[in-house]
Amino acid sequence: SGRPAPTRTPPSQPAQPARQNGGGAAGGKEKKPPIPKFGKRNDNIDKGDPTNGRPKFCPRAGEEELASLIEADMYVGNLNVSFSDIAGQEEAKGLLEEAVVYPILMPDYFQGIRRPWKGILMYGPPGTGKTMLAKAVASECGTTFFNISPATLTSKWRGEGEKLIRVLFDMARHYAPSTIFIDEIDSLCGQRGGGDEHEASRRAKGVLLTQMDGVGVDPGKIVMVLGATNHPWDIDEAMRRRLEKRIYIPLPTHDDRIELFKINTRSLRLAPNVDFDRLSKILDDHFYSAADITTVARDAAMMTMRRFLSDENTKKELKLRGAEIGKLAAEEPVSMDDFMNAIRKVPSSVNVDQIKKFEEWKKEFETIV
Numbered sequence: 001s002g003r004p005a006p007t008r009t010p011p012s013q014p015a016q017p018a019r020q021n022g023g024g025a026a027g028g029k030e031k032k033p034p035i036p037k038f039g040k041r042n043d044n045i046d047k048g049d050p051t052n053g054r055p056k057f058c059p060r061a062g063e064e065e066l067a068s069l070i071e072a073d074m075y076v077g078n079l080n081v082s083f084s085d086i087a088g089q090e091e092a093k094g095l096l097e098e099a100v101v102y103p104i105l106m107p108d109y110f111q112g113i114r115r116p117w118k119g120i121l122m123y124g125p126p127g128t129g130k131t132m133l134a135k136a137v138a139s140e141c142g143t144t145f146f147n148i149s150p151a152t153l154t155s156k157w158r159g160e161g162e163k164l165i166r167v168l169f170d171m172a173r174h175y176a177p178s179t180i181f182i183d184e185i186d187s188l189c190g191q192r193g194g195g196d197e198h199e200a201s202r203r204a205k206g207v208l209l210t211q212m213d214g215v216g217v218d219p220g221k222i223v224m225v226l227g228a229t230n231h232p233w234d235i236d237e238a239m240r241r242r243l244e245k246r247i248y249i250p251l252p253t254h255d256d257r258i259e260l261f262k263i264n265t266r267s268l269r270l271a272p273n274v275d276f277d278r279l280s281k282i283l284d285d286h287f288y289s290a291a292d293i294t295t296v297a298r299d300a301a302m303m304t305m306r307r308f309l310s311d312e313n314t315k316k317e318l319k320l321r322g323a324e325i326g327k328l329a330a331e332e333p334v335s336m337d338d339f340m341n342a343i344r345k346v347p348s349s350v351n352v353d354q355i356k357k358f359e360e361w362k363k364e365f366e367t368i369v
């Protein structure tokens with residue numbers, strides 16, 4: 001997914017009360033965990049570690065290194081996404097609230113027949129907001145958030161995949177309620193690659209399936225598994241069965257595109273002739289994703305700088321008075337032509353055949369068989 005996830009734990013902030021044990025692996029003799037503050041945004045989530053005032057997770061002997069890796073690379077402390085940053089996807093937002101937010105906020109209601117889904121799958125073309133939605137959901141209910149991408153991690157795991165997933169779930173349960181977001185979840189099921197790597201990823205998947213069967217067993221320790229994929233058809237039956245709730249994240253509609261242009265140009269000066277409705281109509285039936293629209297807006301936004309620097313003399317003066325030129329270029333309004341030129345330059349990253357394939361898969365699998 002396009003958005004670079006801030007997977008590194010940010011440095012601790014000055015306002016933070018003294019941390020109990022400086023982030024070491026040992027610990028556990030601190031004060032009692034506070035009563036979780038459900039129902040409002042967890043303002044402690046910006047902190048550099050997932051303890052949030054609770055005792056630190058104690059890994060088993062021999063698992064310390066994996067636990068540190070998970071905390072450094074998968075735990076995301078600063079989610080920084082809210083539902084209002086996400087254009088459209090109203091249906092998905094509603095479904096995710098019901099499938100993730102409410103079970104966390106009212107765990108006692110979601111028991112027995114109402115138990116939470118074992119896993120939730122968001123599928124659809126790339127760049128439509130799946131990652132953003134996962135983060136917004138986690139941020140909405142103040143859960144501890146882990147972001148794992150098996151595709152990029154298989155090389156790092158080197159046969160440790162099984163252990164890593166087990167430790168990840170142990171940690172997620174410890175810091176519950178938690179959300180584990182697995183991007184490109186299909187890559188765990190794929191026939192891609194062979195030999196050792198394939199075998200390692202097959203075993204890692206086995207552990208993931210077992211762990212998913214265990215989630216929801218202890219209502220006090222809710223761990224939600226949210227998967228995302230651009231290739232739902234590559235997900236095998238065993239995994240599909242666990243991803244009980246499936247949510248299609250489609251391309252933006254006409255209105256969504258207008259909203260996307262608005263969101264992305266909030267800080268810009270626009271010429272009076274800029275007409276987002278017209279721009280959105282031009283893009284109709286051309287399969288632009290939300291990420292594509294964002295790229296168009298970003299490219300249009302740069303045009304004022306390019307106009308300034310197309311003047312050779314101004315360009316020569318850049319080293320001398322760059323800041324001043326930058327300021328002038330920023331004051332220059334972005335015009336309708338700038339957007340048109342940007343559209344000419346930025347192709348859509350999706351095509352009609354892909355969309356047809358998603359719709360077919362939706363018809364076949366969105367309801368539970």
Ligand code: ADP
Pocket residue numbers: 001002003085086087088089125126127128129130131132133228260263290291292294
């Ligand atoms: P996905 O996970 O579906 O591939 P992402 O959530 O990673 O897509 O989105 C990539 C980038 O595209 C985001 O960082 C954001 O800039 C933009 N984007 C995607 N979908 C939306 C949306 N619905 N609303 C606003 N911006 C979006």
